[in-house]
Amino acid sequence: MTVSADLELKSFVLLRLGERRFAVAADGTAELVAPSRVFRFPHNTAKIEGVILRRGRIVPVCDIAETLIGKYLTSRRFYLIALRHYGQRTEWVALPVTGECELINAELTPASPSDEPHVAGWLSHGGDVIEVLNLSALTPGSTEFFPHPATREQLGAHLTRPSKGEARP
Amino acid sequence: MPAPAPIKAGTLRSEQIILFRIGEQLFALSSSSVQEVRGADSLSGGAYEVSAPGIDKVRQFVRRGGNTLFLVSGAAHFGLSAPDGILAFVLRNTRTALLVDSIERMTAMTRLQALPLSFCHEERQWYRGLTALDQTVVPVVRPEGFLSGEELMMLDAALPSPEAFIEETEAEEDTDSGAELN
Numbered sequence: 001m002t003v004s005a006d007l008e009l010k011s012f013v014l015l016r017l018g019e020r021r022f023a024v025a026a027d028g029t030a031e032l033v034a035p036s037r038v039f040r041f042p043h044n045t046a047k048i049e050g051v052i053l054r055r056g057r058i059v060p061v062c063d064i065a066e067t068l069i070g071k072y073l074t075s076r077r078f079y080l081i082a083l084r085h086y087g088q089r090t091e092w093v094a095l096p097v098t099g100e101c102e103l104i105n106a107e108l109t110p111a112s113p114s115d116e117p118h119v120a121g122w123l124s125h126g127g128d129v130i131e132v133l134n135l136s137a138l139t140p141g142s143t144e145f146f147p148h149p150a151t152r153e154q155l156g157a158h159l160t161r162p163s164k165g166e167a168r169p
Numbered sequence: 170m171p172a173p174a175p176i177k178a179g180t181l182r183s184e185q186i187i188l189f190r191i192g193e194q195l196f197a198l199s200s201s202s203v204q205e206v207r208g209a210d211s212l213s214g215g216a217y218e219v220s221a222p223g224i225d226k227v228r229q230f231v232r233r234g235g236n237t238l239f240l241v242s243g244a245a246h247f248g249l250s251a252p253d254g255i256l257a258f259v260l261r262n263t264r265t266a267l268l269v270d271s272i273e274r275m276t277a278m279t280r281l282q283a284l285p286l287s288f289c290h291e292e293r294q295w296y297r298g299l300t301a302l303d304q305t306v307v308p309v310v311r312p313e314g315f316l317s318g319e320e321l322m323m324l325d326a327a328l329p330s331p332e333a334f335i336e337e338t339e340a341e342e343d344t345d346s347g348a349e350l351n
Contacts (some may be wrong), residue, residue, distance in 0.1 A: 011179035039306035041194060043292035051285070051299065053305050058299050058306055060287040088285045093287055142289045 012101040012123060012132065015080050016093070017065045017073065023106075023123055023132045030081040031091060032101050045140050052079065052094055061094045062139045067118065068131075073098060084135050086142070094137055108132060184281070186300075188273035188307065189258075191243040192251030195307055197300060198258065200275060202312040203211050205259040209240075209268055212257045216240060221327040230328065231266070238266045239324055241315045247295070262314040267315060276302065281309060 011026035033054060038061055040050035049061040059081060065073045079094040080101055106123040111134075120134035185200040216229035219239070231238050238259065244251040246267075254268035272296035277299040284293060294314045299306055316324070 041306075041308045042249060044248075044286055044290035045288050045292065048287055053301055053304065053306060056301070058282050059299060060285040062287060084287065088250070089286065091286055093285075098207065118176075139287060140289050141286045 008107050009105040010108055011103060011105055012108075013080065013129065014125065015097040016099050016101075018069050018071070018098055020069055021128065021130050022068060023104075023118075023125075023130050024080070024082055024135065025132065028083045028102060028135065031095070032097075033079045033081060035077055036079070039046055047140055049096075054081065054092070054094070057092065059092045059094045061096065062100065062131075063137050065094055065096065067138060068133075082135055084139055084141065093135070095135075183277040185275060186278050186309065187258075187275050188302075189269045190271045190273055191254060191269050192249045194247070194249055195273060195277065195305070196243075196269075197302075197307045197309045198312065199309070201278045203258050203260050204261040205257075205261065206272070207257045207266075209253070209255050209257045212259075212266055213240060217329065219324060219327050219329075220322075221323045224323060227316070227320075227324060230324070236264065237325070237328065238264055239316060239321075240266045240268060241348060243267050243269050246249045246315055260313075262313070263312050263316070264321060266314070278302065278309070 012023040013026050013029045014021050014023050016022075033052075036052050036054075038050040038052055047062050047064070047066070049063055051058045051060050053059075061079065063072055067073060073096050075098060076085045077096040077098060078100065080097050081092050081094055083090050104125055105124050109122040109124075111119045111121050112134075117137040118134050119131050121132040123130050123132055170241045180294070186197045187200050187203060188197050190194060190196070212231060214228055216231045219227060219230045221227065226242045228242070229240040231240070240257065242253045243249075244253060251270065254270045256269050256271065258267040259265075259270060260267060281298040283298045283299050284296050295307045295308075295310060296314070297311045300309055301307075
């Protein structure tokens with residue numbers, strides 16, 4: 001294999017939703033975690049099921065299956081912890097997936113203008129053509145969010161400020 | 170080589186909170202933001218009806234001195250299928266008396282995590298953030314998030330004229346059985 005060919009390969013995590021497989025860039029993922037308790041509370045954001053606790057951090061659970069395969073995952077699920085960008089900020093989101101994931105190296109074919117917004121590109125693996133997901137288009141969240149002044153005040157004035165390492169994945 | 174000196178555990182600042190329930194759902198609220206806890210009956214005994222379009226969570230108000238307090242159904246505010254609560258939290262520096270079902274306990278939180286940015290609708294006004302207590306995640310409500318400025322204007326506009334109701338006197342308020350906090 002030539003050096004130039006090496007440079008064209010990128011790492012992806014293959015995830016399974018039902019019978020279909022999708023990919024996300026490996027550098028945009030953190031870990032795969034076993035099924036764990038989802039904490040639910042009232043909110044009005046579609047696709048967000050609740051949150052899980054992971055390494056002391058509260059991570060929102062975002063079900064992308066309905067958008068991608070047309071139905072929610074009901075079977076036992078793992079959570080792929082992925083990075084979601086909100087403008088300059090980055091946070092973890094937990095994506096329910098069916099079974100375990102696979103790390104592969106493949107060549108990315110960029111998305112075309114006619115592709116859905118959640119498609120970042122395509123790759124070929126094991127005889128399948130697989131969508132590479134653009135999580136920013138697939139999961140909710142405004143990039144124009146400004147924290148409520150009271151939140152900043154309360155966080156800064158009354159509570160232990162999280163370390164820089166805690167603030168970002 | 171000598172062992173490094175043990176790191177002195179820092180004193181975590183904490184905040185006293187009240188854990189309460191609306192229906193089955195657990196919430197937290199800073200105890201410093203609760204001025205009084207009263208039985209809803211004792212508060213609504215002197216309450217008057219109010220109806221503003223689109224604000225179903227408020228059906229009553231009370232006059233206290235020169236202020237008008239609106240009784241906010243916590244269940245309706247959060248969209249929970251539960252009857253109106255039997256306790257009322259009079260929230261400090263607001264015009265809200267929040268109806269809840271029960272107080273679970275008082276405790277302290279040492280860390281408040283901002284609401285993840287994935288949550289991008291009204292809940293950003295409802296909650297200051299989330300806290301983890303005993304391996305459970307609890308939303309910490311924002312006292313001023315129950316009634317927006319716009320809702321308050323609409324409710325004020327829907328109030329009956331002062332002649333339509335008898336204003337509570339200070340003396341009557343003194344006889345109420347509320348429990349002052351802080």
